[in-house]
Amino acid sequence: MAKQRLDRRAEKVLAGGVSASMRYHPYLERTVYVTHGDGAYVWDDQGNKLLDFNNSNGATMLGHKYPAVQEAMQELLSKGPVTAGESEEHVKLAERLCKMIPSAERVRYASTGTEATSLALRIARHVTGRDKFVKFNGHFHGLSDAFLFQPRDTFHASAQPQPVSGGIPMHYAFDSLSVSWNDKEAFDHLMEREGSHVAAIICEPVWYNAGCVPPDDGFLQHLREAADQHGCVLIFDEVLSGFRMAPGGAQEHYGVTPDITTLAKALANGMPLSAIVGKAEYMEELAPNGPVAHSGTYSGHPLAIAAANAATDVLSKKKTYNDLNKTAKWFYEQLQESFDAANIPVRVQGLGARFGIYFDREEDVRTSEDAATNDHRLNAAFVKGCIERGIYFHAYRTAGAPGHSGITLSHTREQLEDALNVMQDVAKTLSR
Numbered sequence: 001m002a003k004q005r006l007d008r009r010a011e012k013v014l015a016g017g018v019s020a021s022m023r024y025h026p027y028l029e030r031t032v033y034v035t036h037g038d039g040a041y042v043w044d045d046q047g048n049k050l051l052d053f054n055n056s057n058g059a060t061m062l063g064h065k066y067p068a069v070q071e072a073m074q075e076l077l078s079k080g081p082v083t084a085g086e087s088e089e090h091v092k093l094a095e096r097l098c099k100m101i102p103s104a105e106r107v108r109y110a111s112t113g114t115e116a117t118s119l120a121l122r123i124a125r126h127v128t129g130r131d132k133f134v135k136f137n138g139h140f141h142g143l144s145d146a147f148l149f150q151p152r153d154t155f156h157a158s159a160q161p162q163p164v165s166g167g168i169p170m171h172y173a174f175d176s177l178s179v180s181w182n183d184k185e186a187f188d189h190l191m192e193r194e195g196s197h198v199a200a201i202i203c204e205p206v207w208y209n210a211g212c213v214p215p216d217d218g219f220l221q222h223l224r225e226a227a228d229q230h231g232c233v234l235i236f237d238e239v240l241s242g243f244r245m246a247p248g249g250a251q252e253h254y255g256v257t258p259d260i261t262t263l264a265k266a267l268a269n270g271m272p273l274s275a276i277v278g279k280a281e282y283m284e285e286l287a288p289n290g291p292v293a294h295s296g297t298y299s300g301h302p303l304a305i306a307a308a309n310a311a312t313d314v315l316s317k318k319k320t321y322n323d324l325n326k327t328a329k330w331f332y333e334q335l336q337e338s339f340d341a342a343n344i345p346v347r348v349q350g351l352g353a354r355f356g357i358y359f360d361r362e363e364d365v366r367t368s369e370d371a372a373t374n375d376h377r378l379n380a381a382f383v384k385g386c387i388e389r390g391i392y393f394h395a396y397r398t399a400g401a402p403g404h405s406g407i408t409l410s411h412t413r414e415q416l417e418d419a420l421n422v423m424q425d426v427a428k429t430l431s432r
């Protein structure tokens, strides 16, 4: 089969057979080769048309080949894009972000989410003169060295984190402090002990990388107050939550404003663009005005900026979210009912355009420990059954929290209704 041939070719020339480790699908035990996408669908190299619930890891929130984004990029392509240069389009996008995102007084572009979170931490360390930072167990902030630590034992989440990759200097572990999400008591305890050494508190304000685990009522406000009390910088990593349920992301939705925010993914509907936005007093510490280094040949690549101007034109409109949030709520309720009807213990949690499915779980998923109870055997059987019937879910791991899924502005109710019927049939085939 062509698929197997491509695997064999890939293995000989791509390290590990892939361009990013998480593209290997651990449930299917193979790579899904994608040829193209249109609206809510992607096509694999076998010509299969798949309803896409991955949306490029959440990057294509408008859907694939979204006409306004396509047109903006094609127009620029025909003119001749020049990288490593500033343009009016960069300014225009920044002006719009400063209106949309509550914490945004200044904007700096980069290319990836990983670059954005690293830079946010660098700014925080500079302005506080401290090295340590607090993160939440399982929250994903990209793959830079500082963030590649997890507590060894998730049930003692405040234990000293261990590296989760080879090649990470062990002494970095002393700067990385980690507690369970929504565990106010553990967080307070950690801050009492370490607060005066902490440069930043960083979180995914909605923990979408574990499906969808929202903050408890008042939890984000509690982080805000703790940051103020201890003189640290509050960073919301909105790479995934940005634009997802409101034009201003989770900070608008929950009414809590961080000092610095990181954005990517939906920002340019899948083109490589990220942004670090925040208070002017912090952001002006960046070079050339201040001593915090940041530059890059591809930072704010003009093609990605063109895509982002077109995408945020849609994402800045309240009406977009009236429709999206209504469809999303309806879909998540129906999906929960489909599993209930199939008599499979599953918890569906969703907010705005992204959701998580927790297998062998009936109670709410609130904490890092809760998310880790996902039954991956059932999850894998569901995902395999779905792809055979034309529905694509991605998976990132075979233990711990489940992967994340989403809908886009291009998913219609009709497509979702068809998918619900298929998913209910698949659920009925699962055995506990």
Ligand SMILES: Cc1ncc(COP(=O)(O)O)c(C=O)c1O
Residues within 6 Å of the ligand: 057, 111, 112, 113, 114, 115, 117, 140, 141, 142, 143, 204, 209, 237, 238, 239, 240, 241, 264
């Ligand atoms: C919340 C969050 N932060 C950071 C990143 C890293 O972004 P990138 O893959 O663009 O480096 C991701 C990627 O999934 C993310 O979801």
